[in-house]
Amino acid sequence: MSRVEITLGYIPLTDAALPILALELGFAAEEGVELTLVREPSWSNIRDKVAMGVYPAAHMLSPLAIALTAGVGPHHAPVVAPMLLGTNGNTLTATPALAERLRAKGAVFGDAASTGAALAQVEDLRVGVPFPHSMHRELVRFLIERSGGDADRVSFLTAPPRILPEVLAADEVDAFMVGEPWGSTSVDRGAGEVLLTGAQIWAGAPEKVLAFDAGWVEAQEDGALALVRALYRAALWAAGRESAASIAEILALPRYLDTSAEVIERALRGQVLAQSGGVPVEAPGLLRLDAPGALYPWISGAEWIADRAAPGWGIGRVEAQAAARATFRPDLLHAALAPLEGALPRPMAKVEGRLAAGDAVPGTRGPVLAGPDLFFDGSVFEPAD
Amino acid sequence: MDPERGEEIVSALREAGAGRVTRVEATAGLDRRLAEVAPDIVLVDLEHPSRDMLDALTLATEPTARPVAMFVDRSDRALMQAAIDAGVSAYVVDGLRADRVKPVLDMAIARFHSVGRLRAELEATRAALAERKTIDRAKGILMKARGLSEDEAYALLRKTAMDQGRRVAEVAESLVSAAGLLG
Numbered sequence: 015m016s017r018v019e020i021t022l023g024y025i026p027l028t029d030a031a032l033p034i035l036a037l038e039l040g041f042a043a044e045e046g047v048e049l050t051l052v053r054e055p056s057w058s059n060i061r062d063k064v065a066m067g068v069y070p071a072a073h074m075l076s077p078l079a080i081a082l083t084a085g086v087g088p089h090h091a092p093v094v095a096p097m098l099l100g101t102n103g104n105t106l107t108a109t110p111a112l113a114e115r116l117r118a119k120g121a122v123f124g125d126a127a128s129t130g131a132a133l134a135q136v137e138d139l140r141v142g143v144p145f146p147h148s149m150h151r152e153l154v155r156f157l158i159e160r161s162g163g164d165a166d167r168v169s170f171l172t173a174p175p176r177i178l179p180e181v182l183a184a185d186e187v188d189a190f191m192v193g194e195p196w197g198s199t200s201v202d203r204g205a206g207e208v209l210l211t212g213a214q215i216w217a218g219a220p221e222k223v224l225a226f227d228a229g230w231v232e233a234q235e236d237g238a239l240a241l242v243r244a245l246y247r248a249a250l251w252a253a254g255r256e257s258a259a260s261i262a263e264i265l266a267l268p269r270y271l272d273t274s275a276e277v278i279e280r281a282l283r284g285q286v287l288a289q290s291g292g293v294p295v296e297a298p299g300l301l302r303l304d305a306p307g308a309l310y311p312w313i314s315g316a317e318w319i320a321d322r323a324a325p326g327w328g329i330g331r332v333e334a335q336a337a338a339r340a341t342f343r344p345d346l347l348h349a350a351l352a353p354l355e356g357a358l359p360r361p362m363a364k365v366e367g368r369l370a371a372g373d374a375v376p377g378t379r380g381p382v383l384a385g386p387d388l389f390f391d392g393s394v395f396e397p398a399d
Numbered sequence: 400m401d402p403e404r405g406e407e408i409v410s411a412l413r414e415a416g417a418g419r420v421t422r423v424e425a426t427a428g429l430d431r432r433l434a435e436v437a438p439d440i441v442l443v444d445l446e447h448p449s450r451d452m453l454d455a456l457t458l459a460t461e462p463t464a465r466p467v468a469m470f471v472d473r474s475d476r477a478l479m480q481a482a483i484d485a486g487v488s489a490y491v492v493d494g495l496r497a498d499r500v501k502p503v504l505d506m507a508i509a510r511f512h513s514v515g516r517l518r519a520e521l522e523a524t525r526a527a528l529a530e531r532k533t534i535d536r537a538k539g540i541l542m543k544a545r546g547l548s549e550d551e552a553y554a555l556l557r558k559t560a561m562d563q564g565r566r567v568a569e570v571a572e573s574l575v576s577a578a579g580l581l582g
Binding site: 055056057058059062063066067068144145146171172173174176177184186 | 428430445446447448449450451452453454455476479480483488
């Protein structure tokens with residue numbers, strides 16, 4: 015087997031699990047990939063280094079990948095995403111003062127309809143997110159808009175995940191949307207209360223992708239597919255619920271996330287600490303890493319992002335959709351997995367918002383689980399074709 | 400920006416007569432600080448997690464906000480790559496002439512490299528000193544336990560290292576920790 019060297023940049027978050035596991039458990043080596051992981055402090059660095067050809071591959075926010083392909087921001091650098099690195103993963107956390115106001119307006123936390131309706135009435139809402147091109151921002155805007163509010167009146171402030179709890183405590187924002195464990199961290203400090211998980215807004219949100227420099231994949235397609243295979247095998251290994259403790263121990267190592275294994279494990283098991291002094295509550299689908307359900311890069315998911323983000327990007331919806339289709343590449347996942355016995359969905363796009371938990375779609379070897387993907391307001395999103 | 404590295408850059412820029420230089424170590428309230436300082440060029444340490452806060456300001460569309468663009472003249476990919484390699488990036492106010500930006504960025508790149516080299520040398524020296532200490536302790540253990548002279552003890556360490564394809568310091572490290580277990 016020919017060997018390939020790949021350097022992959024990542025941000026220390028729970029959904030960097032698959033590249034880390036692929037390296038640590040030897041799946042990358044078995045697929046002939048000499049994988050080097052480089053921890054980066056910011057999404058801007060990941061973006062610049064992929065765009066400048068420093069990294070052929072990276073852990074990337076799905077909207078950022080599409081924005082790069084579309085040429086939004088400082089670079090025009092087409093990227094391709096053969097698989098997701100995770101579905102969902104975020105929580106919306108508010109200051110105790112805002113939580114109290116929302117409760118008075120009838121919000122029941124954990125229920126997106128009543129919480130969204132209460133949030134939509136808040137004037138001049140300030141929300142912290144870890145990056146402008148992110149599901150975090152799109153999900154908050156979607157929640158406000160579909161609850162009858164004006165999403166354009168929400169002001170977003172960008173700050174790194176580790177800093178967001180401080181920003182909330184300093185009253186610079188009223189709420190923030192970020193990947194766990196940073197919501198629970200605020201709760202732990204008595205500075206916040208978790209209102210919703212991202213999954214309660216959209217149960218099938220394509221959160222992060224495995225992004226490749228598109229030019230590199232053209233030159234090294236076999237190597238790219240080998241890495242995809244290695245990551246997918248890591249996901250199959252991780253699928254057992256009993257593996258959560260092992261995954262958490264590996265991710266918590268100082269060279270990776272450098273944080274408590276306990277809080278990582280809680281997120282992996284789908285639990286959130288919602289209120290200070292409370293006990294962790296079940297939050298189904300908080301972060302999903304199951305294959306293929308949570309990793310299949312539905313083109314319709316990318317189109318949803320493009321459709322939502324295009325106005326803020328200053329480009330037309332048609333142009334944004336074209337970039338979305340060029341970025342999410344389920345065909346490459348099919349090509350990568352051909353040597354494995356696994357089943358993948360046959361279609362490349364679906365109507366988003368129709369699948370409940372446990373629902374299946376036609377697959378290459380019989381039906382495969384692909385749900386849930388429901389939106390909180392019961393709406394559906396039709397793919398372009 | 401890393402305080403030590405930040406100070407280096409600030410003093411170098413001042414020496415070069417770059418005008419008013421301000422160092423901002425911001426986490427919260429970065430946008431307000433920037434509005435107060437109203438810079439023409441912002442240099443940012445790529446190792447700093449707050450970089451995303453600054454980057455997000457490039458998207459600011461309010462008419463009052465100063466338009467900031469990442470310094471990425473697409474024709475000058477080499478300069479951009481050099482900056483990324485050195486661990487620095489720059490944001491400039493739209494309309495600032497490129498011939499004013501390039502010297503500042505060049506200087507920052509050079510200084511980032513030299514500070515990085517100094518630090519690497521310091522770390523290497525520290526590691527060598529620590530290894531020397533461990534080897535001395537291992538020699539002492541061997542001298543006491545096997546009645547060897549200092550030279551004989553070192554020769555034994557070196558032979559063991561060669562036989563096992565390891566470094567002398569590694570063998571010494573295992574010996575010291577094993578001796579620690581035995582008390």
